[in-house]
Amino acid sequence: MKRLPFALAVACLLAGARPGFSLSIAPATPDERVQNAAAICHATVLGAESFRSEADGRIHTRTWLRVNEAFKGKFPATITVIHRGGRVGEEGEVSSDAPRLNAGDERLFLLGQRADGTLFVDNGSSGAPALARAGAVKPASVSVTDPNAVALLSAARTRYPSATGPDLTAQAASLRVPLAVPGLSTNASGVSRRFTAGDRGEPIEYLVDADALPAGLTQAQALNAVSNAFRAWANVTSLRFAFAGVTSFGVAAANVSTNDGRIRLQLHDNFNYISGSSTLGIGGTSFSGFASGGEGGSIAGNEFMLCKRGYLVMKHTQAALQTLSSFEEVLCHEIGHVLSMDHSSENPSEPNTTLQQATMYFQVHADGRGATLGSYDPPVVQQAYPTNNTPPYGYHRMLHVVTAAAAPSITGINEVEMRGYDLQTNSLTLSVVSSTANNGSFSLGGSTLRFTPSAFFSDSTRLDPAGTGFYDRALLRYSDGTNSSPFIEVRVLSFNADTFSDGMPDNWMTQFFGSANPGAGSLRGPNDDNDGDGVSNRNEFRLGTSPVDANSVLRFTSTSATGLNWLATAYEVYEVEATTDFTNWFRAGNPVVPTTTNGSFTNFPASTNRLFFRVLRVP
Numbered sequence: 001m002k003r004l005p006f007a008l009a010v011a012c013l014l015a016g017a018r019p020g021f022s023l024s025i026a027p028a029t030p031d032e033r034v035q036n037a038a039a040i041c042h043a044t045v046l047g048a049e050s051f052r053s054e055a056d057g058r059i060h061t062r063t064w065l066r067v068n069e070a071f072k073g074k075f076p077a078t079i080t081v082i083h084r085g086g087r088v089g090e091e092g093e094v095s096s097d098a099p100r101l102n103a104g105d106e107r108l109f110l111l112g113q114r115a116d117g118t119l120f121v122d123n124g125s126s127g128a129p130a131l132a133r134a135g136a137v138k139p140a141s142v143s144v145t146d147p148n149a150v151a152l153l154s155a156a157r158t159r160y161p162s163a164t165g166p167d168l169t170a171q172a173a174s175l176r177v178p179l180a181v182p183g184l185s186t187n188a189s190g191v192s193r194r195f196t197a198g199d200r201g202e203p204i205e206y207l208v209d210a211d212a213l214p215a216g217l218t219q220a221q222a223l224n225a226v227s228n229a230f231r232a233w234a235n236v237t238s239l240r241f242a243f244a245g246v247t248s249f250g251v252a253a254a255n256v257s258t259n260d261g262r263i264r265l266q267l268h269d270n271f272n273y274i275s276g277s278s279t280l281g282i283g284g285t286s287f288s289g290f291a292s293g294g295e296g297g298s299i300a301g302n303e304f305m306l307c308k309r310g311y312l313v314m315k316h317t318q319a320a321l322q323t324l325s326s327f328e329e330v331l332c333h334e335i336g337h338v339l340s341m342d343h344s345s346e347n348p349s350e351p352n353t354t355l356q357q358a359t360m361y362f363q364v365h366a367d368g369r370g371a372t373l374g375s376y377d378p379p380v381v382q383q384a385y386p387t388n389n390t391p392p393y394g395y396h397r398m399l400h401v402v403t404a405a406a407a408p409s410i411t412g413i414n415e416v417e418m419r420g421y422d423l424q425t426n427s428l429t430l431s432v433v434s435s436t437a438n439n440g441s442f443s444l445g446g447s448t449l450r451f452t453p454s455a456f457f458s459d460s461t462r463l464d465p466a467g468t469g470f471y472d473r474a475l476l477r478y479s480d481g482t483n484s485s486p487f488i489e490v491r492v493l494s495f496n497a498d499t500f501s502d503g504m505p506d507n508w509m510t511q512f513f514g515s516a517n518p519g520a521g522s523l524r525g526p527n528d529d530n531d532g533d534g535v536s537n538r539n540e541f542r543l544g545t546s547p548v549d550a551n552s553v554l555r556f557t558s559t560s561a562t563g564l565n566w567l568a569t570a571y572e573v574y575e576v577e578a579t580t581d582f583t584n585w586f587r588a589g590n591p592v593v594p595t596t597t598n599g600s601f602t603n604f605p606a607s608t609n610r611l612f613f614r615v616l617r618v619p
C-alpha cells in the first residue's frame, strides 16, 4: 500500500560533446544487426500503459508507436511494442532489457517478434537509437546525431531499399495517446509533475549551499544570480520563490532525502555528483503519485504527479561558470529542469532559432544573457504553472470509523466535511474520483463524505496518520471548471466497536470512564458534558479531547502579537478566521494541519486595524 517517491534527475546541460553510447550486447556490424532484426521502422513514441499479464501475472508495459517510415516489414500506421516492467497502481517493476521510451521520442526501431506475434525492441535501448528529440516546435526534418543511429539507419536503407518482410498489421496500436505537455519532461505515459505550493498562494522555499563557488565569484554575486534566475521563472508563472537561507547540505543536493517541498541549490560539486566531462549543472526533482498523475492536480485536462522536492548541482570547477552571466544562465536553465522543463533541442546545429535561443536549449549560450528567458520557454512552463488560473486545493482527511450492530447514523460520526479552496474562485465542484472500499462504502452528500461500514467490526489496529496505509480510501478532487485539485485522500485508519450505538466507541468510553456502558455512571451519555467544559462527551470524541478533563478542549494555549497556538488533534484540519467587528469573518490564511497536538498560526494578515481571531476545527 505504500507509495514511495521515486527520484528523477533530468538530463544535463552540456557545454559541447554528447555522452558516449555504450552497448552490453555481443558485437555485430550494423548490417548484421539490421539483418537479425525481425522488422525495422522509424517511429515516434505516442504513449504507454502498464498492465498485469493474465498469462504470467507479471507487470508489462505496452508502448504505442506512430510509424513514420518502414524499412523491413509491412507496418500499419501505429504499432504496439511490449516489454517486461512498468507500474500498475502502486506496484512497480523494472527490467534492464526494456528500452527507456518517452512520449514524443523519435527513434529507429530494430524489432524482434515473439512466437505470439507481439513485438519488442531488440537488445533494449541500443535497438532504438534516438533520431531526434521532440520539442514544442518540431524541426521539419529528422536530424540524426547519434553515430549508432546513423550507422543503423544507413545499413537499413541499404539492405532494405523497399519495405519487405513480415506483415505486422495485427500489431496495430489499439489507442493513440497524444503528447499532452510538449516540452515538459514526462514519464512514459506523457505525464509530467509539478509543485503545488503556488496553487495555495504559498512560495516554494529554496536553500543554497555555497561552500564553494566558481573562481572569482563572491557569495553575494552568486546569491544575486540565484535570485535573478528564480525571478525569471516567477515573472512568467504563478510561482513565487522564497530564500530560506545558506546552509551546507553535507551530501550532494540530489541525495538529500527530505521531502519538504523545498528546492536545494548546491552551487558547487564538492561531492562529485556530476560525472559528465562537459556538464555545467544538473537540475531535477523527486516526485510521487500514480503513473497516470493526479497527485499534482490537473491543468486544462493534463494530469500531473506531485514534486516532493527539487535540487540543483553546479559544476563549479568548469571555467565557463566563472563568467557571472553564464553562471546565472545555467542556474536559470537548471531551475527550468526543476520546474519539469525538458530541453528545447539537443541538436548542436539546431536550425530553428526559437529552439536554439531558448533557455532550455541543451548548450549554454554564454552570450551575456544571464537569466533572460527565450520566447520558447514561457508557454512551455505555463502548461504546468499557468499565470492566472491556478488549480483548487484541499487537505487530506482521516476517519476513525465507529461500527455497531446497527451502524450509527449520527451527524459527525463516520463522516468528514470536505473543504476546497482556490485563489481565483469560490465556485468549485467536488467529486469522488475513485475509492478502495473493502470494508464498507463511501458516499458523498453535498460536501459531506460518509463511510458506512459493511459489518459490526471489532477494534482494528490504529494506523499511523503520518503514514500512507489505510483500510479503505476515497480519492476526491475539486474542479474550478478548467483545472482540478490534486487528489484529496480520505483514509479510514481504524475501526472501533460501539456496543451501545451512541457514536462513542467502547475503547474510548473504557479509556475515560472505565466502562463502555454510558449508563454505568452519571453524565456519560453522548449529549452530557461530564467535565463541564461546554463540549458534549460525543463531541469530545470527535475533537479528540478528554471528556473528563475540562482543560482538554479546543482552546488557545498561547496568543501573542506574532502567533496563535491551540490544543489540536494531529492531522485534523483547522481554519483560522479573523475579524475587526465580530460580524464579518474572513479566512486569515490557509488552513493548518498540525502534526502534533500543538496547532500554530503565525502568518498574520497585514492589517491596519486590530484583528480578532478564531480557530475552527473542520468537522
Ligand SMILES: [Ca+2]
Residues within 6 Å of the ligand: 389, 390, 391, 392, 422, 423, 424, 425, 480, 483
Ligand atoms: Ca482556479
Ligand SMILES: [Ca+2]
Residues within 6 Å of the ligand: 529, 530, 531, 532, 533, 534, 535, 536, 537, 540, 546, 547
Ligand atoms: Ca466536555
Ligand SMILES: [Ca+2]
Residues within 6 Å of the ligand: 531, 533, 535, 540, 545, 546, 547, 548, 549, 550, 551, 552, 553
Ligand atoms: Ca474535555
Ligand SMILES: [Zn+2]
Residues within 6 Å of the ligand: 011, 012, 013, 014, 333, 337, 343, 362
Ligand atoms: Zn539541461
